[in-house]
Amino acid sequence: MQIELINTGTELMRGDVLNTDHQWLCRQLADAGYTVARQVAVDDGAAHIQEAAREALGRADIVITSGGLGPTSDDLTRDAIADLLGRRLIEDASVRARIDAWFAARNRPQPPATRIQAMVPEGAIVIPNTHGTAPGLRMRCGHGSIADSTVAADKWLIMLPGPPRELQPMFLEGVLPWLKAAFPPPGPTVCRILRSTGLGESVIQEMVGEPLSKLGGGGLEVGYCARPGEVDVRLTACGAAAEALVADAETVVRGQLGDHVFGVGGEVLEQVVVRLLTNRRRTVAAAESCTGGRLSSRITDVPGASDVFVGGAVTYSNDLKQRMLGVRSETLAAHGAVSEAAAREMAEGARARLGADYALATTGIAGPSGGTETKPVGTVFIAMAGPDRTLVRHEWNRFDRETFKRVTTQQALDLLRRELL
């Protein structure tokens, strides 16, 4: 069974926004045991949407579109698809009532254009939108009801709204249960992603590639995916022996990479750290200069972080490093704010003053400006103060500002993870 995605939106083709719907839908489908064969994005032009839908319906059994169902003049997917499939648009009274109620419940003025969203192609099944006004639509194609002769077989076209807040609950509540019932996932496919930090992609392949190739007679698919501060090793197998094969492969990878492996699946490093702290009933504080709050923000992205995270100090100025964290003026004068000594005092000061079992500190030069001969852009000191000891790492994260923050907070979280293990 083939599934293809079509994401519509001129903003996607002009690069104004990231296509998060693509990732999210693929993740959900993969987790449920389905494979997405292809994803296509086109702009809001009706002809482009129709061409992409015609081609996808020519190949795939199920085509899922996102975008173009809203109330504004560039929302053309519903009309374009109805036209392609030769269906009339008819106002659906229950959808119209829901739209009117949505505005009434929020005491907001209702622009008349919002009622366009109640127009439904003949024969389409409405998928309710619990977080917005545009309903989703599910249409059976084929069976002689299609104007376009290239869509001949019995296929399904599913239209979802573009905003992730609307698309996601609609897919989980109104599409996935139907899909699993109508098209049970193909045989057991087992996929495990082992997430690692601290080693490069080709070094990892050199460590695990050879031993993995000796497993299971070629039925194992191995993939590598590198991102700033982490590399995923993806292990996939199909068939009856899939679970055992992937388990053997996981043992090999963990044996080779040791505690560079920090998690499995979609787990991120901040979740692992919060879980370790929760299990050990320990707390953490953050003292940030160059990462500017990103470390605190990553930790507090984890639901339940309030049980283990007491708080943080973002101290950009030397003055605040002294007043909020107790860094000594002699230290700053002798070594500068970007130094091993300053990082150590920031972490120990945060631990004592904010009242936590552990504290992490970052001080460095994110760039693009501020570098010197002896401390170039990318220089960073990362400290971890705990009940037993204080450790300081010196790193050279010569990246753009965003990647610098990402990699530096990754290294800080990993320093604490290793201390907690």
Add this chain to the structure above:
Amino acid sequence: MQIELINTGTELMRGDVLNTDHQWLCRQLADAGYTVARQVAVDDGAAHIQEAAREALGRADIVITSGGLGPTSDDLTRDAIADLLGRRLIEDASVRARIDAWFAARNRPQPPATRIQAMVPEGAIVIPNTHGTAPGLRMRCGHGSIADSTVAADKWLIMLPGPPRELQPMFLEGVLPWLKAAFPPPGPTVCRILRSTGLGESVIQEMVGEPLSKLGGGGLEVGYCARPGEVDVRLTACGAAAEALVADAETVVRGQLGDHVFGVGGEVLEQVVVRLLTNRRRTVAAAESCTGGRLSSRITDVPGASDVFVGGAVTYSNDLKQRMLGVRSETLAAHGAVSEAAAREMAEGARARLGADYALATTGIAGPSGGTETKPVGTVFIAMAGPDRTLVRHEWNRFDRETFKRVTTQQALDLLRRELL
């Protein structure tokens, strides 16, 4: 002239990562005056890569691929394309020397597999990689040198590595200058994006759609793009009168939306706030509870933020709200930490204690847990303390945790922006 993109990677089709290359490339091409007609993503399978490339070369003049040029076993783009176009792979001595030098300069061990990246399809032009080891490749198709007869015309296929840190400088230095010279952008296309906050998408269309439709005899294309906490209005026109038409349209939109418009183009709200503070020689501090450092982090994402941002306090616990910010225990006892009074004292305390001209504070219930009958999940108070006054906004941001942080920090930044205007 048609351009299409092909992004390869099983991690994209399993939803393990976001396709940031798609957005970035489209943005660069749009800014240079080009339109991307279609973007396709497929997994790392050689047959899928070849099928997508064959189809794209059948439609487009220029096809750009990303991904699959690295050293690991799932990097198949180079081989698959060489096979499709009937070209042999030959080791390029200069590329091999660069790869060896890259590892030597960083004093890292060099796995032998890295040298696979020096294999270049016959006739391909090498595009140097200044941030990694896999070179890009530019190949002229057609002219009878193609094995596959479906690729008949004179077209170009450009292969770029997947990692954004490598792809981005390579495209800017090694592809875009050539593209502009070989295929000058079509006539003047003017596109302006006006970014707004505080109004919904359909309300905005109701305000601006009618007056915009009266401009310039239909030559204006208007698009709307809603994201958490902001809506873009995109104005596009082609031809000789494009600049004047878009300028008129901008005047209409600004007239209707007033200071809901906060910026133009790719400018984000934190950049606008940092610029206003810089111009007025004012400083800001942050006091965060529910946003957990995100507000400080967004401000410090802006290069040069250190001139206007003194620092921040992330105070999750009541204890730290009192000790770091001076919130009174009577206030917390009488009103709770999530209250207008607590937000006010957090902002005023941060302003005084951290020593800034302005301070922003957030206190609320991000969820998923922690809500009560009177203060449900999503309840948030946002305060701005300045030299003249303190303002507190009460909002109901009932979203997932990530969207909550995004929308709440957006509202906080907007509160300061309006005070600075």
